[in-house]
Amino acid sequence: MNNRKLRGGMIGGGIGAFIGPVHRMAAIMDGEAEFVAGCFSSNPEKSRKSGEALYLDPTRVYSDWKEMILAESAQPAESRLDFISIVTPTASHYAIAKMVLEAGFNIICDKPMTLTLKEAKSLRDMVKKSGKIFALTHNYTGYPMVKEARVMVSEEKLGKINKIVVEYPQGWLASLLTGKAADLGIWRMDPKQAGASCCIADIGIHAENLARYITGLEVDSLCADLLGFIPGNKLDDDGSVLLRYKGGAKGILYASQISTGEENGLNIRVYGSKAGICWNQENPNYLFYTPLNGPTQKLSRGNSYNSQIAKDFTRIPFGHPEGFIEAFANLYLEAFKAIRALAGKKKVKVDVPTVEDGIMGLRFIETVLKSHKSSKKWTKLLS
Amino acid sequence: MNNRKLRGGMIGGGIGAFIGPVHRMAAIMDGEAEFVAGCFSSNPEKSRKSGEALYLDPTRVYSDWKEMILAESAQPAESRLDFISIVTPTASHYAIAKMVLEAGFNIICDKPMTLTLKEAKSLRDMVKKSGKIFALTHNYTGYPMVKEARVMVSEEKLGKINKIVVEYPQGWLASLLTGKAADLGIWRMDPKQAGASCCIADIGIHAENLARYITGLEVDSLCADLLGFIPGNKLDDDGSVLLRYKGGAKGILYASQISTGEENGLNIRVYGSKAGICWNQENPNYLFYTPLNGPTQKLSRGNSYNSQIAKDFTRIPFGHPEGFIEAFANLYLEAFKAIRALAGKKKVKVDVPTVEDGIMGLRFIETVLKSHKSSKKWTKLLS
Amino acid sequence: MNNRKLRGGMIGGGIGAFIGPVHRMAAIMDGEAEFVAGCFSSNPEKSRKSGEALYLDPTRVYSDWKEMILAESAQPAESRLDFISIVTPTASHYAIAKMVLEAGFNIICDKPMTLTLKEAKSLRDMVKKSGKIFALTHNYTGYPMVKEARVMVSEEKLGKINKIVVEYPQGWLASLLTGKAADLGIWRMDPKQAGASCCIADIGIHAENLARYITGLEVDSLCADLLGFIPGNKLDDDGSVLLRYKGGAKGILYASQISTGEENGLNIRVYGSKAGICWNQENPNYLFYTPLNGPTQKLSRGNSYNSQIAKDFTRIPFGHPEGFIEAFANLYLEAFKAIRALAGKKKVKVDVPTVEDGIMGLRFIETVLKSHKSSKKWTKLLS
Amino acid sequence: MNNRKLRGGMIGGGIGAFIGPVHRMAAIMDGEAEFVAGCFSSNPEKSRKSGEALYLDPTRVYSDWKEMILAESAQPAESRLDFISIVTPTASHYAIAKMVLEAGFNIICDKPMTLTLKEAKSLRDMVKKSGKIFALTHNYTGYPMVKEARVMVSEEKLGKINKIVVEYPQGWLASLLTGKAADLGIWRMDPKQAGASCCIADIGIHAENLARYITGLEVDSLCADLLGFIPGNKLDDDGSVLLRYKGGAKGILYASQISTGEENGLNIRVYGSKAGICWNQENPNYLFYTPLNGPTQKLSRGNSYNSQIAKDFTRIPFGHPEGFIEAFANLYLEAFKAIRALAGKKKVKVDVPTVEDGIMGLRFIETVLKSHKSSKKWTKLLS
Numbered sequence A, B, C, D: 001m002n003n004r005k006l007r008g009g010m011i012g013g014g015i016g017a018f019i020g021p022v023h024r025m026a027a028i029m030d031g032e033a034e035f036v037a038g039c040f041s042s043n044p045e046k047s048r049k050s051g052e053a054l055y056l057d058p059t060r061v062y063s064d065w066k067e068m069i070l071a072e073s074a075q076p077a078e079s080r081l082d083f084i085s086i087v088t089p090t091a092s093h094y095a096i097a098k099m100v101l102e103a104g105f106n107i108i109c110d111k112p113m114t115l116t117l118k119e120a121k122s123l124r125d126m127v128k129k130s131g132k133i134f135a136l137t138h139n140y141t142g143y144p145m146v147k148e149a150r151v152m153v154s155e156e157k158l159g160k161i162n163k164i165v166v167e168y169p170q171g172w173l174a175s176l177l178t179g180k181a182a183d184l185g186i187w188r189m190d191p192k193q194a195g196a197s198c199c200i201a202d203i204g205i206h207a208e209n210l211a212r213y214i215t216g217l218e219v220d221s222l223c224a225d226l227l228g229f230i231p232g233n234k235l236d237d238d239g240s241v242l243l244r245y246k247g248g249a250k251g252i253l254y255a256s257q258i259s260t261g262e263e264n265g266l267n268i269r270v271y272g273s274k275a276g277i278c279w280n281q282e283n284p285n286y287l288f289y290t291p292l293n294g295p296t297q298k299l300s301r302g303n304s305y306n307s308q309i310a311k312d313f314t315r316i317p318f319g320h321p322e323g324f325i326e327a328f329a330n331l332y333l334e335a336f337k338a339i340r341a342l343a344g345k346k347k348v349k350v351d352v353p354t355v356e357d358g359i360m361g362l363r364f365i366e367t368v369l370k371s372h373k374s375s376k377k378w379t380k381l382l383s
Helices: A019-028 A044-053 A065-073 A090-102 A117-130 A144-154 A199-215 A308-312 A324-343 A355-373 B019-028 B044-053 B065-073 B090-102 B117-130 B144-154 B199-215 B308-312 B324-343 B355-373 C019-028 C044-053 C065-073 C090-102 C117-130 C144-154 C199-215 C308-312 C324-343 C355-373 D019-028 D044-053 D065-073 D090-102 D117-130 D144-154 D199-215 D308-312 D324-343 D355-373
Strands: A006-011 A033-039 A083-086 A106-109 A134-136 A161-169 A219-227 A238-245 A250-256 A267-272 A275-280 A286-291 A296-300 B006-011 B033-039 B083-086 B106-109 B134-136 B161-169 B219-227 B238-245 B250-256 B267-272 B275-280 B286-291 B296-300 C006-011 C033-039 C083-086 C106-109 C134-136 C161-169 C219-227 C238-245 C250-256 C267-272 C275-280 C286-291 C296-300 D006-011 D033-039 D083-086 D106-109 D134-136 D161-169 D219-227 D238-245 D250-256 D267-272 D275-280 D286-291 D296-300
Touching: A006 A019, A006 A065, A006 A324, A019 A033, A019 A324, A033 A044, A033 A065, A065 A090, A083 A090, A083 A324, A090 A106, A090 A117, A106 A324, A117 A355, A134 A324, A134 A355, A144 A199, A144 A267, A144 A275, A144 A286, A144 A308, A144 A324, A161 A199, A161 A238, A199 A219, A199 A238, A199 A250, A199 A267, A199 A355, A219 A355, A219 B219, A219 B238, A238 A355, A238 B219, A238 B238, A238 B250, A250 B238, A250 B250, A324 D324, B006 B019, B006 B065, B006 B324, B019 B033, B019 B324, B033 B044, B033 B065, B065 B090, B083 B090, B083 B324, B090 B106, B090 B117, B106 B324, B117 B355, B134 B324, B134 B355, B144 B199, B144 B267, B144 B275, B144 B286, B144 B308, B144 B324, B161 B199, B161 B238, B199 B219, B199 B238, B199 B250, B199 B267, B199 B355, B219 B355, B238 B355, B324 C324, C006 C019, C006 C065, C006 C324, C019 C033, C019 C324, C033 C044, C033 C065, C065 C090, C083 C090, C083 C324, C090 C106, C090 C117, C106 C324, C117 C355, C134 C324, C134 C355, C144 C199, C144 C267, C144 C275, C144 C286, C144 C308, C144 C324, C161 C199, C161 C238, C199 C219, C199 C238, C199 C250, C199 C267, C199 C355, C219 C355, C219 D219, C219 D238, C238 C355, C238 D219, C238 D238, C238 D250, C250 D238, C250 D250, D006 D019, D006 D065, D006 D324, D019 D033, D019 D324, D033 D044, D033 D065, D065 D090, D083 D090, D083 D324, D090 D106, D090 D117, D106 D324, D117 D355, D134 D324, D134 D355, D144 D199, D144 D267, D144 D275, D144 D286, D144 D308, D144 D324, D161 D199, D161 D238, D199 D219, D199 D238, D199 D250, D199 D267, D199 D355, D219 D355, D238 D355
Parallel strands: A006 A033, A006 A083, A083 A106, A106 A134, A161 A250, B006 B033, B006 B083, B083 B106, B106 B134, B161 B250, C006 C033, C006 C083, C083 C106, C106 C134, C161 C250, D006 D033, D006 D083, D083 D106, D106 D134, D161 D250
Antiparallel strands: A161 A267, A219 A238, A238 A250, A267 A275, A275 A286, A286 A296, A296 C296, B161 B267, B219 B238, B238 B250, B267 B275, B275 B286, B286 B296, B296 D296, C161 C267, C219 C238, C238 C250, C267 C275, C275 C286, C286 C296, D161 D267, D219 D238, D238 D250, D267 D275, D275 D286, D286 D296
């Protein structure tokens, strides 16, 4: 396997999808893998056309994911898939992942991992049992300057962390505020496909994950106020959450899909006794660091003063901006490293979200929902 | 009075103070007033030196505010004060204001207005009875682009407001996080001088006031989580508050004095069904406005496209930045207009915070404290 | 004089003017001076109304500056002016300054100092002979972070300076690009009032002055390309200049009044062997400093890490923005210090532009014009 | 060819190179091509290792580019290369391109195209004769918001263009300012490999190209002042150029490799009679547009209000930043479209720099050098 590109399959992500193409670009851009099979849609014509656009062998393009897993399981070693990327709406993740694991493939899975915490725990058991690689695309942790922030916290450059403010404002659903949402077929607003939450499950968990990745702190309890502002929306499209972290830090998490004018404004500020830091996804090559009583420093990706970890995940020199796809690709690179190591029966330490992060995501979602439903009371993080 | 500058007195604000000098510069910079008397400190030497630095007649410089009010009451019409600025620590506001009103002077008072809501209501009655002008320096509403924001909301350019995020992070107390605060003599951390709150009373109410000034929305209920992170601090130095506004909007208010690296970061974002806006005090000449599905517009002070109100509070052309003092001076200008109108027995509509804003500030402070103390529960705004 | 405010007179700056009111606010905001006399316009009604708006004694309001100087010369010591501010169009500066000096008053004069280099040199001789204070309002040098930049250069934090890029783009005349300028009565475009240059004389010299103030470097030779893009404009409204500084540094100076969309974008970048710095007038409380191979630091006014000089010119804490008027006022404060010292026969070192800076401004203007007219050739700085 | 990925070869770009890996990522990330052969270095071991890291068939990895072209020419149709990317130092471009064209392959070539204008013209003749695709990687024109700017100019949203300020400051060579450059083996400073210019040839031509791409304006004459500030540098590492464009616009071009603290700060401002625009490569997803007398608009990639052309070159939604590699990849996509069309004997209009842009680059370089050497005189653009 070490003298060839890895072979990937994809379930979901047909023409017109957002995240499927991102997975494909991220997986192949570094020359480490290529996609050779896929079930891009349950609509045969759409799946066929998607496969064609990817120059795939038509015999390895499917419109039924079960059929795909069966057929691909029968491929000989020299053409057998090394991993399958799952990029369908959330509702099907669990069933697909289960069958993929049983067939013995490694998985790269989009978030949220499953519909429920119960499913998440069950999936964890399956992953453990399978011994396979399971990577979850909490992609924002792939940005080099997010990794830099994590290093700075771990090296105690911030001192004791007191306050975390993490926000994920979007406005892409705001045009529905004065219209009818029910008709629009946005799967994230459909409980059958998205589960019990729209906004928190889609982006709130990215915010929680980002804060935890950088600070290492785990939520102790929270108080959540959600709302579906969009007429006809059965789920939340906006949420405000107060947080208390284990160890005493306080937090605010704000996620929204109806914050008119916002694009994809994930950002985080962490305040410690010795310094504060600030990072914003829309201008991701920079991390702002202000030591106590000193000037703010604009730490820039690609510089000699960066940590080794940030350097390891950097492709091009300072001033040449890397973006969303490169950060996403960093997750794939780590997953590939793990997959190659597993095949070679070697141990390797990789920096990629796992099934445990998926469980934490569902714990967060369900705790937020529980708090909200119980009169927005303070609620302990579900275990 | 209309052919001369107004004559002002000041109580508090001696050498080394922060807000006293700001009041002085704000009051005189437009050539509408001059200070001619003052009790700058209860320390006679300090007050004398302060008066000297201001080139005051030594006979009108005092070290006992009661004495000052008595003496100034006795001045003849041609040298009698037109207003007195109260810039002492909060605890003395009520008693000073009471005596000043009884002596028949107009008042410009720093915030918070009083120590308690009870005092605030009592002061309101006194102001009403006196018929005098009482202006409260919620100075951030003096910025032209804040006024522009208010106009835009009132003209429904934002549509229905759904979400308000208002923040006031400071870090100036962060250096105490690892030390002993009790020894430092910072009056805002002393319950005797500052009352039951440090952070919320000092800056949290600015944030509440700013949001209310721009949107016209009043808090319905709130859930607050406060903390004094500084060792030995008996009061709050950080607070996170979830808000529900009357009419259905949701809000987040974050105020902090220990957010390391922050300077004076008051900022607000308001999201409506038709547009979102964003303003930041540290770069105050600009208001960012994003209509639904359109590009963000950087509205800049001093332009022909500004509203008349923003223009009325503008001194110099676009690109020539106005700052904190000019905004503060806008409040004084409005107070002076009211004072001159009162003297001339004319009616005039002015845009300056009043005793009612002072009451709202205390209602907010006491509701936040009540929520926090009752296990951080959701709490109706105290009436 | 030390136990009272200074008394000022003003020539020019009537209602509707831009720079006159700025001088007034700048002069009085710190409580060091007051205006008590003025000739605000040659139109008696306009001058009268201007004086009235300033609450001046009508007997000290004039519409003929010669008359004013004569009358004010006759005032007794207890009401005699300490300084006169000259804020008329350039053409009259020389004659006014001459008579003011002869009458024995100190001068604060707007830039450019005179119409021609010849006048400038003659004025220098008169100033010298008079022994009076002559301050020239190259106001941008009043910003604390500009002073910080100067300190950094002088302390060799930048190493050897190699490159200076200084720009002053404005767009306020761009609306004339498609119209007729001749009709508009803008005095800066009228050779009789503004002299041989519009753009370079109005703002180009600010750029030259700023670069020289910060770096201490003097232009050796230059190559200028000017244009009046506005139909009917007899003078330049845009200019590009390449510079060679004594000592080997290279420079670019760009000044424009037709750069559509620009407001008052004076900015400078200085690149040395050890660091680069960058400052922008529209956000003037910050200086960006990037040491070789290190992150960019955002130096912010009002911090403990600022130089003593920057601190000395700072009124309010970090995060509370100071603006254009405060910077202007810093020049007046220095001029006042010099005036008080002169009266007290003391020596004092002040940081305020002098008649020498005025001469340098005219040397620059005339060299630029000479280069431009001689086929835009490289031209030695006129002596 | 339309049912498979294109097959590419690469000459240059071995391990440790900067631009080679960029070409590889850009070429493969969209799934349109893969590299199957390469001569990555004249050092056999280095080339072998580079090929191995790319999982290439070792028989198609070479250390002599002539040998590679010969061997690859002999490949049968089913494995024959569709294009060869040339990413060597400039000096060898001409000879390599000549032989590649003669062997009948399409070319993607890095800039500057050749060492001299003479070579450039000769290469143009060869390209024409060959009928092959020749794409030149002036990659900055691949950014969607640069294309948006070009559309806006062509739709006359800026009116008549009066002024262009284009800058390309870098500081990566500044650490050599106090050292010895000659020893460092930086090929761009070696006349044998880089030709007669370092800074202008490397980055100055990007600035010229960007300005021309956006505005369509061609330089008429220029005045250039170059310098090699680095001790021992025989070539320029900094240049300032005044420009006059055909049609009357004026320009400033500034390119530098010793502007300490700058990273890769290519930026452009274009001022017209109706609007001004501004774009900065380090934050490339935004284009700032200020119509006359209106607020600045921050046009953001991925929005419904973008032009169709900007949309066509966009992969992911607004707020998800695309970067340098994606922009580079846009050039490859266009080149691939042309290559597929050529193979299918179809006509297609593509937006990719050609051999003509290469000639213009060399005309610019040689004119700048001519001006500089002739006492920095104004010089007509060489034809």
